[in-house]
Amino acid sequence: MNKRLKSVSTILFALVISTSLVLNGCGTSAPNTPQPAAAKKDTISIAIPSEPSTMDVQFADDGNMRAVADNVIESLLTLDGKTMKVIPALATEVSRIDNTRWDIKLRPNVTFQNGNPFTADDVVYSIKRIINPNFKSNIAGFFATFKDAQKIGDLEVHIITTGPDPSMPTRLTLLDILNQKEMLASPDKIKTAVSGTGPYKIVSWTKGQRIVLERNDNYWGTKPAIKTVNYRFIEEDATRAAALRNGEVDFATNMLPEYVSTLPQVQTAEGLEFSLVRMNAVSGVMKDQKIRQAASYAINWDAISKSLYQGYASIAPGQVLKSSYFGFNKNLKAYPFDLAKAKQLLAEAGYKGETITFVGEQGRWLKDGEQEQAIAQMLRDAGFKVNVKMLAFSQWLGVLFPQDPTSTPPDMIFTFHSNDIYDADRTYSTYVLTTGSASSYPKTLDAQIIAARTELDTTKRQQEYEAISQTLYDNPAWLNGINIKDIDGMGKDVVYQPREDMRLIVSEMSFK
C-alpha cells in the first residue's frame, strides 16, 4: 500500500517538474499593474527585454539603458526622427574653424533636472570624461578622433580633433552631456538616478521591477504629451508579447515577425543592424579569394529574409551600408544565390573539404542562432565542410574583437553590425583596416581607408568609398547579410512611428 502511495507521489513530483519546465517555455506573466482609469490616458507602460545595467550612458553600450536614458539625457546634436538628418539639440551651432578645430555654440537658458544651469563646463567635462583612456568607456570608439575640449565662454566650446574628421557632427549626436556639478558632488548618482536636460526625469528605479520617468516641466523644448513612463523588464519574447496582448503594457519592443498578426498594433522601422559573416582573408582555407566568392554565391538570403524573418528584413545591397549612409555605392548589388557557380568556384580553387570553423553566438539579436544555423547549412549544401562553434556572448566577443592581435581569426564568424554614424568609415575602419578591432583582411586597402577617412572634399571622399566597396565586393571580407527591421508592438491607442536609429523616444509618443 505504502508503495502505491509512493508511486503516486512520484508521478506528481515528476509532473510538477516537467510541467514547470514546459511552463518556463511559455513564460509566466508578471503581476498585473493596475492602470489608472483617467479620462485622458497620460501614463505609458513600456516593456523592454532586460533591465539596464547602469545609467552611466558614457560607459556602457547597452540598448536597454538607451531605451530609458535617451529620454533623460541629451547630446549636443541629435537626429531628426523622420529624416535622420542632424539637427541642433543642446548646441545651436556647430562650425569648423580649421581642419582640427570645431566651434560649438551652446543653447542658452537650459537647466538640468536638478536645477543646475547647463554651461560650457558640462560639455568640457563630458568630453574629457569619455575620451579619458583610464575610464575605458565601451563606446569610446565613436570618439576616437577627439583630442581635447576647451571652454571659450559660458556658452561656447572648442573641440579639437586628431585630424580632419568629416563625420564630427554625427559623432556629436552620440555624445551624452552630463551634469558636471552633480557628477562631482555625488559621483555614484550616474549609476541610477542621473539628472540630465531631457524631457523626462528618473523618478524611481526599483531594481528588478521597474523604472519610472516623469515629465520634466522645465524642459527647454516641446512639452511631450505623455506624463509618466513606466518601464518593465520582460526577458522572454513570448511573455513580452503576451503582456502587450493582455493590456499589461502599452508598448513592447523587439517583437518577432511571427507575433505580428497576434498583436493589437505593430509599427516597424528600417533598423540599423546588418548581419554579416566575416571571413578570414589572411590565413587558412578562406584566404583564397575564390573560396570566399563561392561562399558569397552559396547563401540564399532571399529564403532567410522571406521565410526565417517573414519578410521583415531586406538583403544587403552588396555592402553593409544603406543608401542614406555616406559612402554608399549604388552600382553594387547583392551576390545572387547560385549553387552551381559556388560549386564551380570551389572546384577551381581546389577545395578538398577542409573543415571551415564557423563561430557564432545566440540570443543577442533577433533569430541570430537560427540565421547562423541556416547559413551553415547552405554552406554545406554548396560543398563546404562547416563546423559550427556556438560560443557564449563574452567569448564570442573575444573572438570577434581579439585582445591579442597576433591570434588567428576563425575562418568565419557571424555578427550583426550597426553603423551608428551612418558613414562608411565606421564599418571599414573596424572590419577592414588591419589596425581595426575586428579585421581579418590583408592590408591592401589600408591606405585607401585612411585617405578617405581624412578627406574633407565630400565628392572625392564619396568616390574613394565607392572604390573600397567595389574591391570588397570582388574580394570579399565578409558575406553581406540582411538588414533586419525593428518591430515594435503597441496598444491600439498608441501613436508612434519607430525611428530608423532605433532610439525609443517617448516624447514622440502619444495616445489617440
Place this chain on the structure above:
Amino acid sequence: MANSTLVDTDTPELRESRPRFYELHRMTSKMVKDRLALYALIFLMLIFLSAILASIISPHDPTTGDIWNRLKPPSFAGGYSGHLLGTDQLGRDILSRLFYGGRVSLRIGFITVLFSSLVGIFFGLLAGYAGGKTDTIIMGLVDIQFAFPGMLVALVFVMVLGPSELHLTYALAFNGWMVFARMARSLVLTFRDGPLVEAAKAIGAKPLQVMIRHILPNIFAPLVTLFVLEVARIIGAEAMMSFLGYGIQPPSSSWGLMIGEGRAYFPMAWWLIVFPGMMIASTVLALNIFSNWFTTAIDPLQKGQSG
C-alpha cells in the same frame, strides 16, 4: 507470502550463496505483477532503443532543415505527411530531433551519474569505514557543497568553462556526488560493526578489501535505486541548463535545448515545446517508477509484501 519464512532468516552470507537465476525469476515475476513498473520499463526500453537506433529510424536528418517549410504543424494537425510531429523554427523534422535529442539527454544523464556515483560512493565508503577525522572532513565537505544551490554552481561552472557537452557533464557531476557519499556512508555504518566485517577482519582482510569485497556488495541495491533516481534528476537538470543556453549547443540537440530554442514560437507553434516536454516528463516519470519498484523488489525487508 509463501517464502516469507526464508526472508526472515535471510543473512548476507545466505543471500550470496543463493542461485542467481532464482533472484532473477523472483524479480521478473514481481515485475509482471506490478503493471505500472512493467509499463515504465517497456517505455524506458523504447526510449533507449530509439536513442540507439536514431540514425536508422529517423525519417529525416535532424540538423538539415528546409527553411521554406518552417513551423509546419504535425501531420495529424494539418501539416505535411512527411513530418509526423511537424517541423521546427528552421524547418527541421521534430520527430528525428526527438530521437537524436534523446540520445544526448540519456548519454549525459548516465555518464554524469556514473561519474558522480563512483566518486560519491568511494568517499562515502571511506568516510563510513574509517570514521573519525576522515569522516568529519569528508562529510564536512559534503555539507559545505550541499549548502550551495546546485544549479547555480553548475551554471557558474559552465559560464566559466564555456558551454559544451563535456563541461556540462563535469558541472552536473560536480554537484551530484554528495548524495551518493552520504547514502553510502550511512549504509556502511550499519555494516561496519556487524559480524560480517568482524569475520572478514578476523581472517586478515585489508581495509580496502573489506570495503570493496565485503561491504560494497551488501549496500549495492539501495545505491542502484539512487543511481536511477539521479539519472532522472540529471536529465531534468540537463534540460534546464540547455534551456537556459548553458548546456548543449546547436547544431546538436537535446530535449531541453529544443524547448529552449522553440520557446519564442510557443504562441503559434505548440508542437515545438509540447513534444520534447512530454519526452522529458515521461522519461523522468518512468525512471522514478522503475527505481521505486526496484527498491521494493530488491529490498529483503520488503520481499514479502504484495506488489
